[in-house]
Amino acid sequence: MRIIVHRDKCQGHARCWAHAPDVFKLDDEGYILPGDIEVAERDELLATRGARSCPERALEIDRAFDALLDRFLFNQACGGFNT
Numbered sequence: 171m172r173i174i175v176h177r178d179k180c181q182g183h184a185r186c187w188a189h190a191p192d193v194f195k196l197d198d199e200g201y202i203l204p205g206d207i208e209v210a211e212r213d214e215l216l217a218t219r220g221a222r223s224c225p226e227r228a229l230e231i232d233r234a235f236d237a238l239l240d241r242f243l244f245n246q247a248c249g250g251f252n253t
């Protein structure tokens with residue numbers, strides 16, 4: 171799972187970090203660091219809670235990335251990659 175960070179929307183509430191401090195990294199002023207976040211499977215539940223807790227909607231959960239990766243791995247296992 172990937173989380174798309176819209177840093178321009180972040181207001182530094184740190185709610186995301188309160189749910190998943192290992193996933194969401196903040197700067198010294200409490201604003202989320204820029205850049206999308208790749209979330210390990212074991213952290214998905216807490217990361218989802220953290221992203222949904224953001225009152226500014228600065229964190230967007232991208233599950234399309236998972237579907238694409240699944241498709242790629244499936245096609246690779248079958249010996250080819252068809253789009």
Ligand code: SF4
Nearest residue numbers: 180181183184186224
């Ligand atoms: S909860 Fe939202 S507004 Fe608060 S630090 Fe996290 S991303 Fe920024």
